[in-house]
Amino acid sequence: MSLIANVKVRHNNFALDVQLDIDPGETVAILGPNGAGKTTLLRALAGLVPIEGRVELAGQVLEDSALRLRVPTEERHIGLVFQDHVLFPHLSVLDNVAFGLQAQRRPEARQIARGWLERAGLAEKGSSMPRELSGGQAQRVALLRTLATDPRLLLLDEPLSALDVTIRAEVRRELSRQLASFGGVRLIVTHDPLEAIALADRLVVLENGRVVQSGTPEEVTARPRSRFVADLAGVNLLRGKGRGDHVELAGASIAAPDAGDGDVFAVIHPRAVALYLSRPEGTPRNVWHGEVEDIDLHGDRVRVRVKSPVPLVAEVTPAAVRDLRLHAGARVWVAFKATEVSVYPA
Amino acid sequence: MSQVRIPAALIALAGLGLLFFLLPLAGLIVRAPWDQAVAGITAPETVTALGLSLFCSVAATGIALVLGIPLAVVLSRNTGNLRGVMRALTTLPMVLPPVVGGVALLLAFGRRGLVGSLLDQAFGIQIPFTTAAAVMAETFVAMPFLVIAVEGGLRSLDPRYEEAARALGAKGWMVFARVTLPLLRPAIFSGAVLCWARALGEFGATITFAGNFPGRTQTVPIAVYVALETRPDSAIVLSLILLAVSVAILVGMRDRWLGAL
């Protein structure tokens, strides 16, 4: 019942190259910035975009470019949920949910559809038209429409991003519930880390058409391998060459124990970065002169971005900002301890 | 709702445009012999011509729908050179002077025509001078309007509706009949109205291909032309009747049905 896919797509300047192996019962989120190729991947699995490679679902080969085999979308028995529901505007809610069942020629399509609506608490909306529904209701109906056909693979394209922030949480909870009781393979595509972490058991991080990281949400954020995930986790991510006791970067060197050998990532939490008005003399080995680029208030913390040979974000208190009279363009010194640097292979 | 003030120059030009349409109509109405109008309306030749015109224009629109919608679908799905050629072919009747269209129809379907000669020899079927010929002439000049309107509708359709339908397991025909076609309704409607209106007013192709015979091929435009020479007042009355029928039908169409018309 698992999905095993090796998908390559070439389109203008864009190249997608992804391998996936997903078991049923596992919700996988494909996470990445816009333009990473997430939607292309989803559409390729749905059979809407031709690929080079192979897609196998529950033992059946859906596509194999080497054998010139391609099962058309309508025969793949999958479920596709779009970002903004794409309910058929000329059909009632009930007819929308019954559509897939009618395509399967199920004799009591509307009856079965009604059942789904009732279980979701939307029974009284059955005769309404899609334009009369709220965003959240419409998205829920779109999900029901797909689940009603009992697909083997559920593909969700940014299911919550078109929704109002206030109702997102509620719809996310329901989505979580529905997914838990769904027996097939579940694949969500999103650029919202919160959505990914809340819904998925496993994350696959996609950047520029390639998988850069894969693992549980905790694993991925603990050891970010891309700017995107680093920003998500809120840490400073640097890449360079390990040289034993320091890491060589493009413009400078960072003292760090266990820097190892070869290509490495170096992560420093903004909390570990301190700012000074004059060159500090003390134990921190990593000290640079730089200029404040911008200052951002996050709750009761302030994030200060500093331009220096090593670009860094420091997290300080508002009082500190006042005392040091920090502003964009101010000259400062940044410092952090070598022991605060965590290094791992790239 | 705030409305942008339309510049005075635009209003003036629009007024001129409106006047350009209104004056000929006003001329018809003012010069009409209203005392003869009632007699004119009920005269058997008038009723015959009107009935024939309505029959032929509706039949032409029907054919245009059956052939034109699939044509529009194929046109919108194709890309490249083939589409360019097909598009040129389907819009050719719009550019061709109607009489030329009529001659072309004769050369294709006349007794000595490409297809017509075969029909004559094999089945003894002769198309020119029949009501069918009038319908064909009207279809020829009017169908492009429908094709273009529907093709426009197809291109502006969100492709994801069809993708959603396919993902739900619907095969080609079900997608077309239950999703594409219903969503195209406004475009089909406005295309059909344009097509019907054009068919109703057709003269040159009809007279050349189908000829003129009361009750069989004498549509209202031809009847008006014939009447103009000998009985101008009759011609005016007939013109007004056609005008009234057209206006009644167009006004009867709801705005939202016409959509982009």
Place this chain on the structure above:
Amino acid sequence: MLLVVAVPLAACSPSLNGCSWQGNCTEPRDTTIFAAASLFPAFTNIGSQFQANEVKARGRVVTRLRFIGAGTQMLTAQIQQGAHADVFASADTAHMATLEDAGMLSGPARTFAHNKLEIAVAKGNPKHVQTLADLSRAGLVVVLADPSVPAGKYAQQALSKARVTVRPASLELQVTSVLSKIALGEADAGIVYVSDVTSNAKVSGVTIPDEQNVIADYPIAILKSATNTTAAQAFVDLVLSPDGQAILKAAGFQGA
């Protein structure tokens, strides 16, 4: 269907020769002639003769002739609506009489030609049509001119003289359309003028005996709205002259 021909002019010279008292003119004067469609080919030829005569007499072309040919009914309607013309040549006397009654002629109309009817058939007469009675044969596709057109009216008269009922496939709006349908092979036979058959090489004619035939009188007149009366009169004179009559006869008309 309108036909317009402007007989080209030669370069004008600044001489006062040939200009009327109306002023200092150096350019050829326009003269417009409305002629029934069936007269068109013959009149264009007469027009060329007219120019040739002018060149011989005055050394250059003085008058620019504009011929407008259409159905007689249409031309009459246009003149009644105020269209400007110097000369009108009609295909029947009824339309000319209408204009006379309305006081639009500057002088009496003169009959300058006659035309008789003839049955037109495809070249070589493949369907062996010999008489008007043959036109009622089943399976024969017959096309006539609409009765609102002089040729159509005359055809009906000839048919009732011969006591023949014809079921035409079409009543064409111009007699020339009858001819073209036969030439194209769409119709087997039709009734047109003798001059029409002469003008079209793809068509053969079958004579209609005089007792069944209808003689059409072609009148010509100068209109009150004429601006170039000298040239108009000169043209009418040429039409009535032996030269003009010869051209008409060659086109199939009978002389005045």
